[in-house]
Amino acid sequence: MPPILTAQEMYIRQLTEEALGLLRQERTTDFEHFARDVHPYDLAQIYHELLPHDQNRFLHLLPIEQLADLTESTGNAEQVKIFGILGPERSIDVMQQMDEGDLARFLHELTPAKREELLSSMQVSSATSLRRLLSYPPESVGRLMSERFIAISAEDTPRAATEHIRRVASISDTISYLYVTDEEKKLVGVVSYHDLFFADETAAISDLMKKRVVTVTVTMDQEEAARLIQDYDFLALPVIDESQKLCGVITVDDILDIVVSEADEDVAKMGGGGKDIDFDTKAFVAVRRRLPWLILLLFIGLVSGSIVGYFEDTLQQIVALAFFMPMIAGMTGNTGTQSLAVVVRGLNGRKLTAPTVWKLIRRELVVGVSIGICCGIIITLIAYFWQGNWVLGGIIGISLLATLIIGTLTGTCIPLLLSRFKVDPAVASGPLITTLNDILSLFIYFGIASRFLGMLG
Amino acid sequence: MPPILTAQEMYIRQLTEEALGLLRQERTTDFEHFARDVHPYDLAQIYHELLPHDQNRFLHLLPIEQLADLTESTGNAEQVKIFGILGPERSIDVMQQMDEGDLARFLHELTPAKREELLSSMQVSSATSLRRLLSYPPESVGRLMSERFIAISAEDTPRAATEHIRRVASISDTISYLYVTDEEKKLVGVVSYHDLFFADETAAISDLMKKRVVTVTVTMDQEEAARLIQDYDFLALPVIDESQKLCGVITVDDILDIVVSEADEDVAKMGGGGKDIDFDTKAFVAVRRRLPWLILLLFIGLVSGSIVGYFEDTLQQIVALAFFMPMIAGMTGNTGTQSLAVVVRGLNGRKLTAPTVWKLIRRELVVGVSIGICCGIIITLIAYFWQGNWVLGGIIGISLLATLIIGTLTGTCIPLLLSRFKVDPAVASGPLITTLNDILSLFIYFGIASRFLGMLG
Structure with missing residues (x-):
């Protein structure tokens, strides 16, 4: 090439x-x-x-x-x-x-001493606003926002507003909206550049502005703000503090970066552990980030082995059971990963209400049962034609039905439970779900098989 | 709750x-x-x-x-x-x-007869531009763009341009840039509303405009356009046709939707098959979308079974080999999925050059070997202490080393190869990689084991 x-x-x-x-x-x-x-x-x-x-x-x-x-x-x-x-x-x-947000991100990565040194060499006003930005929680809107917005008064005329903007223009060259505040600096409305541009000269800003303003709060999670910008197709959102005062703006280009990095995180989650690894990551950094996960999964994988060990007698009598082991474990993992994919994307920046959760679990249960019945029938027929034994066919079919239902529910419920108890759902990665489903599926499979051992002759 | x-x-x-x-x-x-x-x-x-x-x-x-x-x-x-x-x-x-893009997407879903009926009831100008939009390939920029842009002339004064915009304002209320075209409708520059708003009245548009304009072509893939908007932080990009004529604009809000749906696709890819399933999908629709994949994987899973069947004699002699089967197959799948996650996100809307591909493959090889050596040593020790047999320990350790290298390379190379040959890389979903790795790992494991069978006594 x-x-x-x-x-x-x-x-x-x-x-x-x-x-x-x-x-x-x-x-x-x-x-x-x-x-x-x-x-x-x-x-x-x-x-x-x-x-x-x-x-x-x-x-x-x-x-x-x-x-x-x-x-x-x-x-x-x-x-x-x-x-x-x-x-x-x-x-x-x-x-x-x-841009203050970008600079805050740079400073955040430095040692406290180095950061202080830089901040103390800056103009007092810049340093103060940077210190404020850095005081917000790392994943909050406050860290992402810019304090360089233009606020005008509702009593202004378009001409007066234009004059004001012209004076302060250099500080806000990428902003598409003008925010209208009252004397207490509380946000009361919003006007687009476009509307101001085409306004009748005699109108007041209060006639031009939209009064219902979608806002975000300074401590809100960035993902939630991203979802609002996405849903409303805004170019920017005003940020208010706990006393409703306008304190910044976040813009769609910052949000685009958040959306992309969320997506990267979700894919890493599905892949298990590979977070923060991209094409430019050095090999040994990648090893260091991936290895802990794999070693954990190695030990969990041995649990599956000990289940097989526990049923050693059953297996020794019917070695054919081993032929279907990889398929049963694999299928349970696959259906679990499919359910996980639906939940991982669905959870993104959204708060789930109880009815949604129950609706989802009910649906996945129906999906698990339906898929289980179809695949169970297919494998029963295959097992019969391959091994010439209806009992063996039945054991494998019923086991697959049971494990597919369990697999679907595991893939749905584990990430939901983790997010409910505010545990980082990254723990419910694809490989973890797969490995857990391995254990459950082998237990069910050998459990059913040893129950019907007498009939297998 | x-x-x-x-x-x-x-x-x-x-x-x-x-x-x-x-x-x-x-x-x-x-x-x-x-x-x-x-x-x-x-x-x-x-x-x-x-x-x-x-x-x-x-x-x-x-x-x-x-x-x-x-x-x-x-x-x-x-x-x-x-x-x-x-x-x-x-x-x-x-x-x-x-919005024409939204309407085109709606019409696209209708039957041709119904679509024609609606188009023929519309004003000729609207119908013509919709027909043009619908003539572009489904995933192209042409399908997403709006033809409602404002073009001005480089010779205009800001005042004349403003007058012109005021006349046509209603057609372009969400657009942030003005495009400057020559008499042949070719794009020669771009001016932001902001710059026009604050322009000196005596200046010419040609003084205000940026002459280096980043453009997209009407047939370009939407993902590529999304990447450009992301990289450049633009609010909109002009779209040109093959003769360099300006024919539309795409805006950041459309791109945000594309980026999100790309991310959903990637997660679905990692989950295997679950594409187009969200919280609101009906159970039976979800079953219909997930089942074909699972049935395919069921048959592939049986190949693993037939490998176990092929080595039935080996397994009957050393049943303990079965204890490590789930772990070896599982680990190979896990490392493959981790590599896949890195490649899936990396491929997004980007064209890969040969040096990047080779660098990536070399790195993943190093990762596979390093991870394989670590995990191989750990499992050799565990197998020895559990089964009290150094030969068995060695067989399992060497098998794991070999399968982890293979697993890493499979997870890296299959999606790369598919994208190179322009096959939809969705085929290389997580479960497929996992199932293929199952087969490879069992083959290697039993192959090595039966080779050293004599030494196992």
Whole structure:
């Protein structure tokens, strides 16, 4: 396979050539124009394509605003490297231009001493608001929000509001709504840029604004906020504190990142343990993250073995029972994983009410029984034609029916119970459900078989 | 568990009471005001809370625009019901107000005859653009985009552009950017509302606009477009056709839906078969969707059984081999599923280059060998202390080492191969990988065991 470049990769390569040309010919003004014209994400891509020597020159010639944008688009390790190259003074300037949420995430990863050092070199106002952001719980809306919103008064005219916005515009360039607050800073309404833009000059903001505003609270879980933005198709949501005061905004692009990382977590959950492993993770890091899970599962797997050991006499008399062991254990695991997949996605950022839970359990029970009957009949026939023994066929069919019902319920109830008791449902990963179902299914299978042993002759 | 209402559910209940009060007192004007003030998503929620009789009244009193919004927020079955209640004439009015992408998705689900009937009752311009949307491939950007964008000319002044926008404003109320086209309708730049809003009156649009525009093509896969919006943090992307002409826009809210449904698909993939099953799916629909997969897996599972059958003599001599069978098969499945989870998320909307693929395979090989050595040593010791036989311990340890390496590689390579040959990687679901690994692991295990049978005495 020759390396295939996508259109996007070709575009980045072309931009990189252009940037290198300007850097090497020391056309600094042209380079600045170039940097202002290219999207921050592309700047980050170009930066990654460059050799270390060129990277340094690239960073030193970028205007502060573009440096801030570029730094926001890179990962934590790269950010540390960039600030190292820029030196303390320029780094502080860049940090003060960065999105507060992104900067808070960067600071969160540092040692407390290093974080304090950086915060104390910043302007007091920036440092205060960053300290506030960092005081919210890690997965809360407060950590994600930006405090750079525009609040206007309901008594303003569109013209006055426009003048106000023009004065403070630079702090809020990506925000699509204007929030209307009263004298106590409580949120009373919302106006879109679009509505303000086309407003009759004589109207008051109070006529233009929507009064029913969907809000999130600063301590709310990020996943819940993500679900609201998704359901309502908003571009941003206002964040209020416990006294109903407007204290920030979260935007759809932050939410998109949350939704993607939730999805990654769910898939990792289904895969069992592989959390935080991606294409770039080093082999030994991946081993360290996956091994503890596998060793736990190894020991649980031995429980299945000891069940087989317990029924050694039965097995020695009818070795044919061993032929159907992998199929029964496997099928129980499979149906459990299918149920788990439905529950894992369904739980996402949603609170379940009791009627929903019962409806779901009832449905999965019906599913388990129906699937059990179909598969049970099929395997009874197969076992009879293969082994020429109706009793053996019946034992295997009934065992499969029983284990498929149990498997479906395990895959449904375990994650529901864990989430009910606020245990991290990541514990109910696919492999764990599969391994538990292995144990249950072998116990049922050999239990039924040894009960009917006399009839097997 | 008493039913627990979330704040959101309480809010909807309160709105429903309010709506019911207005409906029953026949305060139609107040009801219209109420409907205009409530978010479309909440209107849909209220609608779902009402009894059928009230639902009809609710729909008949809603203004057309709110009806269109409500219909966009509901599923296909509900849409059919709503149009049934509204009657043909009002339905056509509502459809002409709906988002074209949403309407195209609704029409796509209908029979060709019914679709034609509806299209022929619409205004020619709407019908033409819907027919065009429906002509694009199902998963392409063309199906998702809206043709309601605003194009302005580079020679315009901000004032002229504003006037133009004001005239056509109603068609584009949710769009955040203005696209600049030349006389051939080719895209030459983009201006945000925000920039236009704060522009110097004497500037030309060509001074304000960004000339490097990230675009998507009309036939591009929706997942790829989703990745671009995610990477660049855009609110919308312009869509161009093969002759570079601007033909539509896709917005971040559509993309959010795509990202979520991709994630659902990935989890379903890991769970095997459970695609399109959620909390509201009827039991028998769920059975119909899950059963084919399980029956296939049942037959594949019997292959494992026939491997055990093939080694019947070996097993009869050393029944203790059966004790470790579930553990070996289970562990191979588990490590395969972990690798699969990494690949499934990594493949999402991304094209893999050859170096990435080889790097990944090499890493997973290292992971498999390391995990295999650790688990192999542990199980050798356990088997020795349990069965008091070093040879048996060695056989089980070496088998586990071999099967864990194979399991890791299967979980990595099968989805990669499928995606390389453009087979739907949903085929490489978790249960399939697990079942295949069952077969491989039993074959290796019994193969090694029967080789060393003589030494086991």
